[in-house]
Amino acid sequence: MALLSPGFPALDPEAVSLYYTKDPLLENLPILIFYGASTTGNATRSSTRVQAHIYSVAGFQSFPRLTIAPTSPLYAAVHHLPSEKQGDEIYRGLAVSLLSYFAGLSRSVKEISKELAGRQRANRVVPAIFDEMHAGELASNLVKVDKVGEVIRLLSSALSPQCLSWVDVDVVLPPQTIQRVVTQEGSDLVPAVGDDGLPLYHYSQYGSLIDQLGHTAFLPTSKLRRAPSRPTAHSKSRLLSKEQKIAIRREMCELLDTEKNYVAKLHSLVDEIAVDFRQSLQADTSNRSLRPGKDAVGQLFPGSLSSILAANDGFLAELEDVLSTTEDEAIQDIEDLAGDLAKLQLENASAATRRRDPTGTLAFAKTLLTWLPKFNTPYQDYMRMSVGLSEALSAAHDNDTPTVSRTLIDFGEQRLRSMLIEPVQRLPRYSLLLDNIISQLPSSHPAMSGLLKSKDMLADICALDNGGSADSARASSTIRKFLGQWPSWLSPRGRLITAIDAVDLDPPYSNLSSGQDVVLLLFPDTLIIAQKQYSNALSAKGIMTEVDRSVMSPIQQSNTNHGLLFGAAFDLSKLRMSESADGRIVRLTHVATGTSYLQGFHSTSASTSAHVNVKVLVLLGPYEAKAPRLSEDVAKARIEGRFSEPIRDGDKWTLRTVATVPGRLGLITAIYEETAVRKMNTNQTPCRFRVDMDSQGDVLESRSRHSGVEVAAQIIPMGTDQFRLDVLGAEGKRCSETSESENLGNVLINTSEFVQKV
Numbered sequence: 072m073a074l075l076s077p078g079f080p081a082l083d084p085e086a087v088s089l090y091y092t093k094d095p096l097l098e099n100l101p102i103l104i105f106y107g108a109s110t111t112g113n114a115t116r117s118s119t120r121v122q123a124h125i126y127s128v129a130g131f132q133s134f135p136r137l138t139i140a141p142t143s144p145l146y147a148a149v150h151h152l153p154s155e156k157q158g159d160e161i162y163r164g165l166a167v168s169l170l171s172y173f174a175g176l177s178r179s180v181k182e183i184s185k186e187l188a189g190r191q192r193a194n195r196v197v198p199a200i201f202d203e204m205h206a207g208e209l210a211s212n213l214v215k216v217d218k219v220g221e222v223i224r225l226l227s228s229a230l231s232p233q234c235l236s237w238v239d240v241d242v243v244l245p246p247q248t249i250q251r252v253v254t255q256e257g258s259d260l261v262p263a264v265g266d267d268g269l270p271l272y273h274y275s276q277y278g279s280l281i282d283q284l285g286h287t288a289f290l291p292t293s294k295l296r297r298a299p300s301r302p303t304a305h306s307k308s309r310l311l312s313k314e315q316k317i318a319i320r321r322e323m324c325e326l327l328d329t330e331k332n333y334v335a336k337l338h339s340l341v342d343e344i345a346v347d348f349r350q351s352l353q354a355d356t357s358n359r360s361l362r363p364g365k366d367a368v369g370q371l372f373p374g375s376l377s378s379i380l381a382a383n384d385g386f387l388a389e390l391e392d393v394l395s396t397t398e399d400e401a402i403q404d405i406e407d408l409a410g411d412l413a414k415l416q417l418e419n420a421s422a423a424t425r426r427r428d429p430t431g432t433l434a435f436a437k438t439l440l441t442w443l444p445k446f447n448t449p450y451q452d453y454m455r456m457s458v459g460l461s462e463a464l465s466a467a468h469d470n471d472t473p474t475v476s477r478t479l480i481d482f483g484e485q486r487l488r489s490m491l492i493e494p495v496q497r498l499p500r501y502s503l504l505l506d507n508i509i510s511q512l513p514s515s516h517p518a519m520s521g522l523l524k525s526k527d528m529l530a531d532i533c534a535l536d537n538g539g540s541a542d543s544a545r546a547s548s549t550i551r552k553f554l555g556q557w558p559s560w561l562s563p564r565g566r567l568i569t570a571i572d573a574v575d576l577d578p579p580y581s582n583l584s585s586g587q588d589v590v591l592l593l594f595p596d597t598l599i600i601a602q603k604q605y606s607n608a609l610s611a612k613g614i615m616t617e618v619d620r621s622v623m624s625p626i627q628q629s630n631t632n633h634g635l636l637f638g639a640a641f642d643l644s645k646l647r648m649s650e651s652a653d654g655r656i657v658r659l660t661h662v663a664t665g666t667s668y669l670q671g672f673h674s675t676s677a678s679t680s681a682h683v684n685v686k687v688l689v690l691l692g693p694y695e696a697k698a699p700r701l702s703e704d705v706a707k708a709r710i711e712g713r714f715s716e717p718i719r720d721g722d723k724w725t726l727r728t729v730a731t732v733p734g735r736l737g738l739i740t741a742i743y744e745e746t747a748v749r750k751m752n753t754n755q756t757p758c759r760f761r762v763d764m765d766s767q768g769d770v771l772e773s774r775s776r777h778s779g780v781e782v783a784a785q786i787i788p789m790g791t792d793q794f795r796l797d798v799l800g801a802e803g804k805r806c807s808e809t810s811e812s813e814n815l816g817n818v819l820i821n822t823s824e825f826v827q828k829v
Contacts, residue, residue, distance in 0.1 A: 073736040074698060075649055077583055078123060078232035080133050084220040086110065086124065090165060090213040094127065096188045096200050102209060103222070108164060109136045111339060119160065123168035129184055131230055132175050139163060145170045150206025159470050166210035173201040183662070205701065228581035233649035233658060236699035237737040239706040240819065241758040242284070245765060246746045248275045253723050266480040277764055280794060281787065283815040285729035285741045288710055311430070315511040319430050322507045330387050333497055337380040340490055344482065345372035351478040370463035371491065373456045378449035379494055386442040395436050397431030403812045404429035428517065432508065436521030443528040450532050464488060502529050546618045550592065553599055553609070553633040561640055565595035567618050569706050570611035571701065572691040573602070580687045583655070589638060589688070590614060593704060595712035596756070598646060600638040600686065602798055609632030611692060616792050639684070643709050644756045644779070650698035659697050660685040701736065706739045713756050714741065714748070723747035736820050762786060762819070784822065798822055
C-alpha cells in the first residue's frame with residue numbers, strides 16, 4: 072500500500088484564521104484559506120513568513136512556510152489588490168498565497184477548470200484564470216469567518232490520507248520474444264506448466280528482467296474459468312512406496328467398479344424405465360390429450376440422459392482397457408519393489424518415472440483428459456434440467472394422462488428420484504477419487520498435471536461454466552432486468568466479476584453510517600453502482616446468486632422487484648481509486664470528457680467539457696475493511712477489459728504479480744508482444760502506464776503513438792545485469808534511472824507510485 076496524499080494537516084485553530092469567498096469565474100464555487108503566521112521560521116524586516124492552507128474545487132494545497140517579499144515573483148498578485156488593501160499585511164499575504172496555489176496546480180487540473188469556466192459563458196470563451204490578476208481579485212473578496220475548529224474537523228474527515236494497494240501496468244516486448252516452454256512426456260512434446268499449474272514461458276534475452284516482475288498470475292478466460300488446481304496434499308517423497316502403489320491401484324479399481332455400477336444404472340434408466348414410461352403413453356385409452364403426459368416424460372428423461380450414457384459407455388470401455396493392460400506390470404512392480412528401489416537410488420527418480428509408469432497412473436490420467444471434455448455438454452444440459460426435477464415428478468404424478476401417473480406410482484417416486492439424481496452426484500465422486508490418488512503421488516510425477524487438469528474439468532462442468540460469451544450476455548441481461556431505471560446506452564462487456572455491498576457516504580464523510588446503501592457491480596470495463604431502495608433489497612450475494620441461477624437455468628429467471636435502482640456507472644479506464652489507511656473506505660474519482668462522459672454516466676447533455684465525479688464508500692460484507700482486495704480486483708478487471716479472451720488464451724500474453732508489502736504498491740503486469748496483440752485486438756483500451764522493452768525512439772513518441780497512455784516508459788538493457796528506465800510523466804516530467812536487473816520490480820513500483828501521485 073502506497074501513500075498517495077497525506078491528507079489534511081493537523082492545524083491549530085488558535086494559530087490560523089479562516090477566510091472564505093466564492094470564485095465567480097468557476098461557477099461561484101467556494102474557496103477556503105486557513106491563514107496565519109508561520110511557526111517554522113523567523114520573519115525579517117523585508118519579508119514575512121506565513122502559513123496558508125487552501126482548498127477549492129481545484130484541490131487542496133498546504134504551504135507551511137511562505138515568504139511574502141516584494142522581490143518574490145508571487146508578489147505580483149499584490150499589485151492587483153484594491154489600493155486600500157495593498158497596505159494591509161494580511162491581504163498581501165492572502166494574494167501571494169493564492170498565486171502560489173495557482174502555480175502549484177497540475178496542467179490537467181488547470182485544463183479541466185478552464186473548461187468549467189468557459190461552460191457558463193454564452194460564447195464559450197475561456198477567461199484568463201489562475202494568473203496574478205485572478206489571485207488579486209479573489210484575495211480582495213476574502214472575508215474572515217468563525218468556527219475555524221469545526222471546519223478543520225470537517226475537512227480533516229473529507230480530506231483524509233489516501234492510499235493505493237494495486238496498480239496495473241502493460242509491458243510490451245519485441246516480436247518473437249515470448250515462447251512457450253515444452254517438456255517431453257514419453258515420446259510427446261507437451262507445453263510445460265509450473266507448480267501453480269500455469270504455463271511456463273521463455274522471454275529470450277529479457278528473461279532475467281521479466282523474472283523480477285513477480286510470479287505468474289491467473290486471470291479467468293472461457294477456457295480456464297478458475298485458477299488451475301494445485302496438489303494441496305501429495306507425497307513428500309520422490310519415490311512411491313509399496314503402500315502408495317497399492318493405494319493408487321485400489322483407487323483406480325474403485326473408480327472402475329463404481330463406474331460399472333453407474334453405467335448399469337444409466338442403462339436401466341434409458342433402456343428400461345424411460346421406455347416403460349413412453350410405452351405407457353401409447354397404452355393410454357382415455358380420450359384426454361396426451362400432450363401433458365409427453366411433456367412430463369420428456370422432462371423426466373431428456374435427450375441429454377442418452378448422451379450421458381453414450382459418453383460413459385465409451386469412458387468405461389477405455390478405462391477397463393487401461394487398467395487391464397497395466398495390471399500385470401503393476402502387480403510385478405509392487406512385488407519387486409525392493410529391487411526397484413535399489414535401481415532408482417542409482418538414477419534420477421523423476422527421469423525414471425518419465426521413462427516408465429508401472430502403476431498405470433499416467434495412462435489413467437490421459438484417459439480422463441480424453442473423455443471428460445465429452446462429458447461437458449450432456450452433463451451440463453442434464454444438470455440444468457434437473458433443477459426442475461421436483462416439479463417434473465409432481466407434474467407426472469398429477470398428470471392428466473392416467474397411465475403416466477400409474478406407472479410412476481408402480482415404480483416408486485422416491486426410487487425414480489434417486490436414480491435420476493445419480494448423474495448429478497457422479498461428478499463430485501470422480502473428484503473425491505482423484506484427490507485420493509493425487510495425495511499418494513509426488514509432485515514431480517508425470518500424471519500429476521493430467522489429474523489436476525481433470526479435477527478442473529470436473530469443477531467447470533459442476534459449476535456450469537460453458538465458457539462462452541452467451542453466459543456473460545445472459546448475466547448482463549439478468550442484472551438489467553432486476554435493476555430499475557437501467558439506461559439504454561449502458562451495455563457492460565464481459566462477465567460480472569464480483570458484487571460488493573457498500574454505503575455511499577454523504578459529505579463530509581465523517582459519519583460512516585450516513586449515506587445511501589448501494590451495491591457495486593464490477594465488470595471488465597465498467598463499475599456500476601446500484602442503489603438499494605429499502606433495507607431488505609437484494610444484496611451483493613443475492614445478485615451473484617441470481618446471475619448464477621440465470622446461467623444454470625435460463626428458463627427460470629426471477630422477475631421479482633428486488634428493490635434496486637441504477638445509480639451511476641464508471642468507465643474503468645477513466646476511474647481513479649484510492650483507499651483509507653484502515654482499508655474501510657474507498658474513494659472513486661472519475662474524470663471523463665466528451666462522449667466518454669456520456670458512456671460513463673447517465674447524462675443527457677451533449678457537453679464536450681470535462682467532468683469530475685467523486686464517490687466515497689464504506690465497504691461492507693466480505694470486503695469490509697478490505698479495500699486492498701477491491702483495488703486488486705479493479706486492477707485485474709482493467710486488464711481483463713483491455714485484452715480479449717483469444718489474446719489471453721494465446722501464447723504471446725502472460726500476467727505477473729508483484730505482491731504488496733507494508734508501505735509499498737502491488738504491481739499487476741500484463742506482458743505481451745504488441746504485434747500479436749494488435750492483430751487480434753484492434754479496439755484495445757490503452758493502459759495508463761505503458762512500458763516498452765528495448766524499444767526504438769523516445770518515450771514521448773511512444774506515448775503520442777498510443778492515445779490514452781498517460782505515462783510512457785522504456786526499459787533499455789545494458790549488458791547482462793543492468794538496465795536503464797526512462798519515464799515521461801503525465802505532466803511532462805521526465806526521470807531516468809539505471810539499476811541492476813534484480814531491482815527492476817522495485818524500480819517499477821517506485822515509478823508507479825510516482826505515476827499515481829502525478
